[in-house]
Amino acid sequence: AQKITQTQPGMFVQEKEAVTLDCTYDTSDQSYGLFWYKQPSSGEMIFLIYQGSYDEQNATEGRYSLNFQKARKSANLVISASQLGDSAMYFCAMREAGTYKYIFGTGTRLKVLA
Amino acid sequence: GAVVSQHPSRVICKSGTSVKIECRSLDFQATTMFWYRQFPKKSLMLMATSNEGSKATYEQGVEKDKFLINHASLTLSTLTVTSAHPEDSSFYICSARASGIMADTQYFGPGTRLTVL
Numbered sequence: 001a002q003k004i005t006q007t008q009p010g011m012f013v014q015e016k017e018a019v020t021l022d023c024t025y026d027t028s029d030q031s032y033g034l035f036w037y038k039q040p041s042s043g044e045m046i047f048l049i050y051q052g053s054y055d056e057q058n059a060t061e062g063r064y065s066l067n068f069q070k071a072r073k074s075a076n077l078v079i080s081a082s083q084l085g086d087s088a089m090y091f092c093a094m095r096e097a098g099t100y101k102y103i104f105g106t107g108t109r110l111k112v113l114a
Numbered sequence: 115g116a117v118v119s120q121h122p123s124r125v126i127c128k129s130g131t132s133v134k135i136e137c138r139s140l141d142f143q144a145t146t147m148f149w150y151r152q153f154p155k156k157s158l159m160l161m162a163t164s165n166e167g168s169k170a171t172y173e174q175g176v177e178k179d180k181f182l183i184n185h186a187s188l189t190l191s192t193l194t195v196t197s198a199h200p201e202d203s204s205f206y207i208c209s210a211r212a213s214g215i216m217a218d219t220q221y222f223g224p225g226t227r228l229t230v231l
Contacts (some may be wrong), residue, residue: 020165035219042224052218101218
């Protein structure tokens with residue numbers, strides 16, 4: 001069965017520093033997609049970054065980058081130059097094989113300190 | 115681009131009443147929409163997958179007669195919580211998958227907080 005694991009329930013980072021949020025996944029499929037979303041206290045889910053299983057390059061979107069290590073089945077999110085507004089819940093998700101459904105991790109709550 | 119709206123953002127109702135939540139894709143056509151439920155400090159739980167013009171597919175354990183889903187057009191899906199009870203109080207959030215472009219990504223609405231008294 002496919003599964004997403006986020007082992008860090010909470011993280012702290014100093015403003016302007018970089019932080020890595022861990023995500024590991026389990027799948028037997030060759031083709032899959034990995035996503036990261038940010039959920040501020042307002043509740044909306046904001047799409048951050050996507051990595052396809054066949055993408056050779058790590059995905060980057062502004063201050064967000066995805067450290068994709070296929071052999072280790074990890075897709076860690078790296079946020080550079082943290083800002084106070086980055087404080088939120090972060091979810092890693094994988095597109096379920098054969099469908100467009102997502103499997104979500106349990107999330108990591110990030111707190112950026114001034 | 116890829117904006118999804120949800121209405122209402124917050125609703126309080128009495129036990130036994132029905133509540134309708136709308137999910138709209140504003141700038142793209144959504145072949146598929148998804149409805150999730152989220153409990154406090156928990157992850158999202160998929161309730162059902164809604165395809166335009168066909169019946170929704172419900173996840174195991176989700177009562178289809180209680181949570182009625184209609185996907186009448188490529189930009190609108192509705193979730194109706196029928197005969198709501200306090201245990202239905204939750205944060206409901208929809209997402210939409212674009213057809214043709216950005217096909218792998220779900221874009222989420224801002225969510226609806228339902229409180230049943």
